[in-house]
Amino acid sequence: MKVVITSSNKTLADPIDMHFGRAKFFILADTETGKAVVHDNAQNLHAAQGAGIQSAETVAKLGAEVVITGSVGPKAYKALQAAGIKIALLEAVCPGTEALRRFKDKELPVLDKPNSEGHWV
Amino acid sequence: MKAFPAIAIASGKGGTGKTTVAIHLAALLAAQGRAVQYLDCDVEEPNGHLFLKPKMERSESVGIPVPVVDAAQCTSCGKCAEVCEFNAIAMLKKPLVFPELCHGCGACALVCPVGAIRETSRAIGVVETGRTGTIGFAQGRLNVGEPMAPPLIRAVKARRNPDAIALFDSPPGTSCPVVATVRDADLVVLVTEPTPFGLHDLALAVDTFRPMGKPMGVVVNRADDDRRVQDYCQAENLPVLAELPDDRRVAETYARGELVFDRLPEWRDRFDALWSRIEECL
Amino acid sequence: MKELVVISGKGGTGKTSLTASLAGLAPNAVLADCDVDAADLHLILAPDIRRREDFRSGHRASIRAADCIGCGRCAALCRYNAIAPAAHPSDGARVFTVEAGACEGCGVCVWNCPVNAIDFEEQVCGAWFVSDTRHGPMAHARLAPGAENSGKLVSLVREQAREIAKRENRDLVLVDGPPGTGCPVIAALTGAHGVLVVTEPTVSGAHDLLRVLALAGHLKIPAAVCINKWDIQPEQADRIEAAARAAGATPVGRVRYDKAATAAQRRGLTIIEADANSLADDIRTVWKQWMDFAKEAP
Ligand code: SF4
Ligand code: SF4
Ligand code: SF4
Ligand code: SF4
Numbered sequence: 001m002k003v004v005i006t007s008s009n010k011t012l013a014d015p016i017d018m019h020f021g022r023a024k025f026f027i028l029a030d031t032e033t034g035k036a037v038v039h040d041n042a043q044n045l046h047a048a049q050g051a052g053i054q055s056a057e058t059v060a061k062l063g064a065e066v067v068i069t070g071s072v073g074p075k076a077y078k079a080l081q082a083a084g085i086k087i088a089l090l091e092a093v094c095p096g097t098e099a100l101r102r103f104k105d106k107e108l109p110v111l112d113k114p115n116s117e118g119h120w121v
Numbered sequence: 122m123k124a125f126p127a128i129a130i131a132s133g134k135g136g137t138g139k140t141t142v143a144i145h146l147a148a149l150l151a152a153q154g155r156a157v158q159y160l161d162c163d164v165e166e167p168n169g170h171l172f173l174k175p176k177m178e179r180s181e182s183v184g185i186p187v188p189v190v191d192a193a194q195c196t197s198c199g200k201c202a203e204v205c206e207f208n209a210i211a212m213l214k215k216p217l218v219f220p221e222l223c224h225g226c227g228a229c230a231l232v233c234p235v236g237a238i239r240e241t242s243r244a245i246g247v248v249e250t251g252r253t254g255t256i257g258f259a260q261g262r263l264n265v266g267e268p269m270a271p272p273l274i275r276a277v278k279a280r281r282n283p284d285a286i287a288l289f290d291s292p293p294g295t296s297c298p299v300v301a302t303v304r305d306a307d308l309v310v311l312v313t314e315p316t317p318f319g320l321h322d323l324a325l326a327v328d329t330f331r332p333m334g335k336p337m338g339v340v341v342n343r344a345d346d347d348r349r350v351q352d353y354c355q356a357e358n359l360p361v362l363a364e365l366p367d368d369r370r371v372a373e374t375y376a377r378g379e380l381v382f383d384r385l386p387e388w389r390d391r392f393d394a395l396w397s398r399i400e401e402c403l
Numbered sequence: 404m405k406e407l408v409v410i411s412g413k414g415g416t417g418k419t420s421l422t423a424s425l426a427g428l429a430p431n432a433v434l435a436d437c438d439v440d441a442a443d444l445h446l447i448l449a450p451d452i453r454r455r456e457d458f459r460s461g462h463r464a465s466i467r468a469a470d471c472i473g474c475g476r477c478a479a480l481c482r483y484n485a486i487a488p489a490a491h492p493s494d495g496a497r498v499f500t501v502e503a504g505a506c507e508g509c510g511v512c513v514w515n516c517p518v519n520a521i522d523f524e525e526q527v528c529g530a531w532f533v534s535d536t537r538h539g540p541m542a543h544a545r546l547a548p549g550a551e552n553s554g555k556l557v558s559l560v561r562e563q564a565r566e567i568a569k570r571e572n573r574d575l576v577l578v579d580g581p582p583g584t585g586c587p588v589i590a591a592l593t594g595a596h597g598v599l600v601v602t603e604p605t606v607s608g609a610h611d612l613l614r615v616l617a618l619a620g621h622l623k624i625p626a627a628v629c630i631n632k633w634d635i636q637p638e639q640a641d642r643i644e645a646a647a648r649a650a651g652a653t654p655v656g657r658v659r660y661d662k663a664a665t666a667a668q669r670r671g672l673t674i675i676e677a678d679a680n681s682l683a684d685d686i687r688t689v690w691k692q693w694m695d696f697a698k699e700a701p
Contacts, residue, residue, distance in 0.1 A: 050222050135413050206461070226483075316665055
């Protein structure tokens with residue numbers, strides 16, 4: 001399965017970024033092969049508006065089925081839903097590898113509604 | 122001078138007495154038997170009604186056109202999302218519209234190759250019109266939390282009576298809603314205070330309106346012996362239209378939502394003089 | 404780390420003077436001037452600028468007169484009436500121009516001009532700064548005149564302030580917010596831990612306060628209220644506090660009307676620094692009560 005982890009830096013060893021919409025990097029990881037590719041989200045980060053929506057679009061284009069992150073605003077949530085992408089929720093910052101392990105061990109709850117106030121953040 | 126000019130009352134920052142000046146000018150002109158209309162373009166915080174207490178006659182909802190995609194016709198080509206400058210359409214399996222981000226520009230409907238996009242209206246606020254005695258009144262009220270002020274401001278100004286002097290009460294600041302207000306004014310009256318903040322924000326406002334080619338004049342409210350604003354005006358070649366003294370009784374009258382001249386007749390003369398200066402500038 | 408915002412429904416309530424004073428009372432804060440339309444905090448805090456960056460946002464159309472064939476398609480399609488006919492500067496032929504300040508940057512004209520005569524450059528809409536002040540580090544910005552999207556710039560300034568706080572281990576970000584209830588205010592409040600609304604005891608103050616409290620409520624941000632110049636209209640001050648309570652906010656003190664506030668501003672000092680005794684005490688009380696309230700709020 002292909003999952004995206006929102007990350008504060010370029011590798012899975014780095015701590016995750018808790019905010020989906022304005023995450024600095026997306027790391028696309030394949031849970032079967034363990035292969036990971038990094039995608040720089042800087043362009044969306046500086047979008048005039050709708051950063052969360054753009055991020056959702058990016059993640060959809062990367063072909064992810066699940067996003068592992070800390071918070072998702074209402075617009076990004078709506079967009080991820082429309083793309084059929086599930087959201088696995090982390091309650092605190094941890095390295096990407098740890099997030100991935102916990103996801104595989106089914107320790108992470110699935111988010112069923114937006115959990116941050118959107119608009120510009 | 123036009124028979125019925127439009128005058129925008131603006132200020133670089135809020136709280137300088139912009140609304141006070143606008144409503145008193147309206148009251149003064151009405152008392153002189155002239156046709157005048159007050160249009161509150163400060164749609165985020167319309168306050169003029171608290172003082173003019175108009176009898177409202179109409180309230181109309183104002184919306185902006187937003188796209189609706191017909192999923193059956195849509196071929197998922199993604200062109201609409203590509204063309205939208207405001208990121209209001211996300212291309213997922215099908216295009217997904219975020220109406221709250223849409224500026225209503227119509228680009229997506231124009232670009233759709235199969236005509237799958239039609240437009241509906243999304244309400245952003247209301248325009249209310251009425252009168253206080255002989256003063257025509259119009260104001261916009263933006264829905265709380267709504268980011269799109271300029272279309273509502275344009276709607277307020279569309280209610281302008283061509284046969285009356287128009288007073289546009291502008292929002293504070295220098296950003297897009299202010300520009301939308303000032304755009305078709307014949308003169309901008311900038312209300313400021315003799316403080317460092319007042320002077321700084323006045324200079325920002327002047328930098329905003331000058332490239333638009335707008336004639337401007339300055340009212341120094343709560344004037345005292347600090348002359349830095351007047352010195353700035355002289356250096357910038359801006360007429361000082363009035364210096365209104367700092368008078369705690371004015372603050373108190375304002376606080377109660379009353380007109381200053383009703384209690385303090387000497388203030389009528391001050392506004393009379395201000396209006397004469399405005400006429401000279403026109 | 405907590406992020407606390409000071410706003411006022413309408414401008415000119417003394418919000419910035421108050422924020423500057425609170426900055427002096429906060430021992431370990433990062434400051435963020437998010438009143439980017441009319442940024443004034445720097446006039447008191449005299450920042451030493453360490454970093455300056457352009458703020459870019461959106462595009463603006465401009466028609467090259469040399470290439471325009473005067474068909475008028477752009478003007479017919481522009482929904483913002485930003486395009487009008489004009490005479491070509493050299494031969495007087497009919498061309499079209501974009502009016503300064505009227506273009507929304509939607510691109511409709513650009514994509515639909517038959518001869519590609521319209522440029523669509525990204526706009527520099529201002530600049531943002533990271534600075535040091537005598538009361539701690541500060542993130543601030545300047546929006547170019549007439550620019551839009553100050554909401555985005557507000558978010559950017561907040562983001563910078565948060566980053567400084569993280570880096571320097573500071574536990575508070577104190578934000579001087581913009582006036583109104585529109586997009587800049589929403590950008591200043593979204594995700595903050597608390598808000599202090601500064602108001603005046605006037606009918607318009609009361610009116611604007613309720614609009615702002617509705618917004619804070621909508622965003623689920625614990626709101627405190629402080630009445631500035633309360634003694635201009637004591638009964639109105641009582642009514643406003645009652646209305647604020649009814650709207651779910653907590654009054655955290657009153658500040659008196661005193662010309663010492665303007666005098667301090669003219670000297671480039673905070674009210675606390677200018678040593679205006681009773682006025683400074685009012686502000687200390689507001690600070691203490693707001694902090695107590697913010698500590699208890701979720
Ligand atoms: S009308 Fe304009 S702003 Fe609205 S969705 Fe279409 S392209 Fe975007
Ligand atoms: S442009 Fe038209 S056909 Fe293409 S994705 Fe958008 S709505 Fe569908
Ligand atoms: S569409 Fe192009 S050619 Fe036609 S008037 Fe506009 S700029 Fe000129
Ligand atoms: S970009 Fe849009 S708003 Fe600007 S001039 Fe062209 S059509 Fe009008």
